[in-house]
Amino acid sequence: MSNSKRDSAKKQSARDEAIASLDRPVPAGVNAAGFGSDVVADALRALDIPYIALNPGASYRGLHDSLVNYLGNERPQMLLCLHEESAVAIAHGYAKVTGKAMAAAVHSNVGLMHATMAFFNAWCDRMPMVVLGATGPVDAAKRRPWIDWIHTARDQGALVRGYTKWDDQPASPLAAREAILRAGWIANTAPRGPTYINLDAGMQEEKLAEPVTPIDATRYMPEVDSAPSADAIKQAADLLRNAKHPVILAGRASRSETAWNERVALAERLNASVVTDLKVAASFPTHHHLHAGAPGGTVLAPEAAEAIKTADVILSLDWLDLAGVFKKAGRTAAKVVQVSVDHRLHNGWSMDYQGLPPVDVLIDCEPDAAVPALLAALGPGGPRAVATRAKEFLQPSGDKLTVDHLSTALREAVGDRPTSLTHISLSWNGASWAFNHPLDYLGSDGGGGVGGGPGISVGAALALKGTGRLPVAVCGDGDFMMGCTALWTAAHYKIPLLIVVANNRSFFNDELHQERVARMRNRPVENRWIGQRISEPDIDIAAIGRAQGAQGFGPVTVIGDLAATFAKAIAAVEAGHVAVVDVRVEPGYTADVTAAMTRKSE
Ligand SMILES: Cc1ncc(C[n+]2csc(CCOP(=O)(O)OP(=O)(O)O)c2C)c(N)n1
Numbered sequence: 001m002s003n004s005k006r007d008s009a010k011k012q013s014a015r016d017e018a019i020a021s022l023d024r025p026v027p028a029g030v031n032a033a034g035f036g037s038d039v040v041a042d043a044l045r046a047l048d049i050p051y052i053a054l055n056p057g058a059s060y061r062g063l064h065d066s067l068v069n070y071l072g073n074e075r076p077q078m079l080l081c082l083h084e085e086s087a088v089a090i091a092h093g094y095a096k097v098t099g100k101a102m103a104a105a106v107h108s109n110v111g112l113m114h115a116t117m118a119f120f121n122a123w124c125d126r127m128p129m130v131v132l133g134a135t136g137p138v139d140a141a142k143r144r145p146w147i148d149w150i151h152t153a154r155d156q157g158a159l160v161r162g163y164t165k166w167d168d169q170p171a172s173p174l175a176a177r178e179a180i181l182r183a184g185w186i187a188n189t190a191p192r193g194p195t196y197i198n199l200d201a202g203m204q205e206e207k208l209a210e211p212v213t214p215i216d217a218t219r220y221m222p223e224v225d226s227a228p229s230a231d232a233i234k235q236a237a238d239l240l241r242n243a244k245h246p247v248i249l250a251g252r253a254s255r256s257e258t259a260w261n262e263r264v265a266l267a268e269r270l271n272a273s274v275v276t277d278l279k280v281a282a283s284f285p286t287h288h289h290l291h292a293g294a295p296g297g298t299v300l301a302p303e304a305a306e307a308i309k310t311a312d313v314i315l316s317l318d319w320l321d322l323a324g325v326f327k328k329a330g331r332t333a334a335k336v337v338q339v340s341v342d343h344r345l346h347n348g349w350s351m352d353y354q355g356l357p358p359v360d361v362l363i364d365c366e367p368d369a370a371v372p373a374l375l376a377a378l379g380p381g382g383p384r385a386v387a388t389r390a391k392e393f394l395q396p397s398g399d400k401l402t403v404d405h406l407s408t409a410l411r412e413a414v415g416d417r418p419t420s421l422t423h424i425s426l427s428w429n430g431a432s433w434a435f436n437h438p439l440d441y442l443g444s445d446g447g448g449g450v451g452g453g454p455g456i457s458v459g460a461a462l463a464l465k466g467t468g469r470l471p472v473a474v475c476g477d478g479d480f481m482m483g484c485t486a487l488w489t490a491a492h493y494k495i496p497l498l499i500v501v502a503n504n505r506s507f508f509n510d511e512l513h514q515e516r517v518a519r520m521r522n523r524p525v526e527n528r529w530i531g532q533r534i535s536e537p538d539i540d541i542a543a544i545g546r547a548q549g550a551q552g553f554g555p556v557t558v559i560g561d562l563a564a565t566f567a568k569a570i571a572a573v574e575a576g577h578v579a580v581v582d583v584r585v586e587p588g589y590t591a592d593v594t595a596a597m598t599r600k601s602e
């Protein structure tokens, strides 16, 4: 693809004509809301949600009809998924790029049960989405024998309440309209997260007694202004101005380029070391001279640990786990400024809020609002070193094909194309890639739920479609196999995406856990693979891609074949296809992660 074509990236929210031309219904001639579910459909359209990823079910057949025959399957357009977990994961991935909620719909209790893992991932990742479910009929007199009874559950929202921001089961079409507007508003307001609305089948299917009065939906979703307090900004700026060794922990951030540039300006104004985290999306240029070490996930780079240890003032820009990073670095003597609204979300069920960190100044707003305020308060002047650092990457060694060989060849194959890493494997080394733009890396699955990679990547690729960015996912084989049916959705809706599977034929993470237990108990570590290896037979991952309409490549078993295979797979993606590359890698994690995971002591 030419540079000029790439540069003419269209707006993310623009309608994709190729997708819009798919799954067209014959005209139904319906132009007035006649049923409860038509009111629900109108409310969804008012949220300005382009897509609703779903797996069907009779509990919401009323709404299904309204989406197809009343709205004409547009705004939102249905994206059929083969599993509810991928329907919700697609909405999650879409939000990672756009910052905005997409919709998903899941069948009564059973569909929601399938979807719970993806809810949890999105919740921990603080990503917005509006999920519709269904039940009933709640009125037992209207239930069909057996099936309507097993698929009616009291308080379905309880299944996901510990990891959603809000849920409801509205009893009338007007209440459902209100619930949908509220769900969209709450999901999209920071701290963001999933919301769930359970629609009574009886309510959906009932004829409207009278037309509903239209409302201006925008008035029910007011902008929430999260400006920082002037006092907190002043206190923080005073601390930072006088700091000798300031450190910025750049955590959760938006995908805004302006905000990215402001973070860079703040770091340069303060001459602060910056630490980033692979658990969240790119938040700072990894090859900027102020970036400390390579971004880590489980383990902190030694440069980052050292910077934190010697810091006198630490500015956390919504760092995911502040107490944890202090524990890992081994010291917390610095004054701590925390910029976050995350505390507003914490509840009693899920401990994803992490340890309680020491905080001297809390700036209770999103980092995007605090950074320009801090820059203004600091004023011009101060160090503004702008030395550039040569791009250094890890050098893979040995002649056995490892994840480092995979990542190096992949990086060289994508070259200077704008690329979004939509997912990385657990075996990924942070030193193998450079992030120079907020869309260069979209972060992890959030909740550590294996199987999220494919669905999240399809959702991200959907949002990136037409922007000129190449979506690339690197998944473990365990992750891929759990979520691989998301690929059919990408193939059907012509969503280009490259999935590279770092196939170590194992749930390898847990081999290291078994090794550690064996070491602690002085038992044979040689047995760590039992109950973990996915081999005999090896899974033909390329064939699993092909079977769903993707182009399958590999298995690649030798280093020398990586470059040519990736080139072919990228060409396929640039021609509009989904491509899956099976790379058979040696089992293994980075040396520091392996050491941390297999150490004998606590
Ligand atoms: C839903 C779920 N099941 C099980 C686990 C435990 N678990 C964590 S990592 C992992 C292995 C993942 O295998 P793979 O994706 O192939 O990555 P690898 O460790 O082999 O690089 C497992 C089973 C989990 N985190 N989530």
Ligand SMILES: [Mg+2]
Residues within 6 Å of the ligand: 476, 477, 478, 502, 503, 504, 505, 506, 507, 508
């Ligand atoms: Mg594996």
